[in-house]
Amino acid sequence: MNWNSNLINNLEWADKIINIEGKQKVAAEIAAKVKDGDIIGVGSGSTSYLALVAIAQRVKDEKLNVKAIPTSVELSMFCAKLGLPVTSLYEHKPDWLFDGADEVDPDKSLIKGRGGAMFKEKLLISSSAISYIIVDESKMVNKLGAKFPVPIEVFPQALPYVEKELKSLGATEIAIRPAKGKDGPIISENGNLVLDCKFDEIGKSFERDIKSITGVIESGLFIGYELNIVMAAN
Ligand SMILES: O=C(CO)[C@H](O)[C@H](O)COP(=O)(O)O
Structure with missing residues (x-):
């Protein structure tokens, strides 16, 4: 068992993540974007967690100097567990961020906030130069509100x-x-x-x-x- 799967198995909701292989593949693509010195905004939810694990692995393997700005206490705790240094919007502006979503419509408008972290998530998206929103087909809707309030x-x-x-x-x-x-x-x-x-x-x-x-x-x-x-x- 490698370092990543150990951590994923420790999560209480790990077995509830839908399409874990597909999301892990995208998590690896997101991790490949990390450059030394980056300040990265970290969204909340299970998909963001997978990306965070992949990023932490790269940071560890390549001894990169990267700082995270988490959008929830949950993700702050995961950053600590993964050994990723954390900073805040007082000190840094994110170079880029990744996050998940509950619904995405054809105009790329979103519903977020199943985890209740939408205030900080919006603050980070508004503060960040580039935002990557990781989803799968199950999140795509024709009309916002189709599946989620x-x-x-x-x-x-x-x-x-x-x-x-x-x-x-x-x-x-x-x-x-x-x-x-x-x-x-x-x-x-x-x-x-x-x-x-x-x-x-x-x-x-x-x-x-x-x-x-x-x-x-x-x-x-x-x-x-x-x-x-x-x-x-x-
Ligand atoms: O907005 C969020 C939390 O406030 C999440 O990004 C959204 O709920 C998606 O979560 P998951 O990746 O677990 O499906």
């Missing part, structure tokens, strides 16, 4: 107001994301609630419309960003 991070006391505003934007279902392993709602890494919101139609202005509601920290809609979609073969 839109995650929205909300300041807790703003909940009644935000719900009212989301309904007037056309939300047909609004669910407060429940925690696992704790009673009550999930609390994001920024101390907020996460709503999962369904809309019949997601218009081009929706990302801006949702963000303009006082109390909304961020949504998982990524519309009109310059993204490189990297597809894992099935």
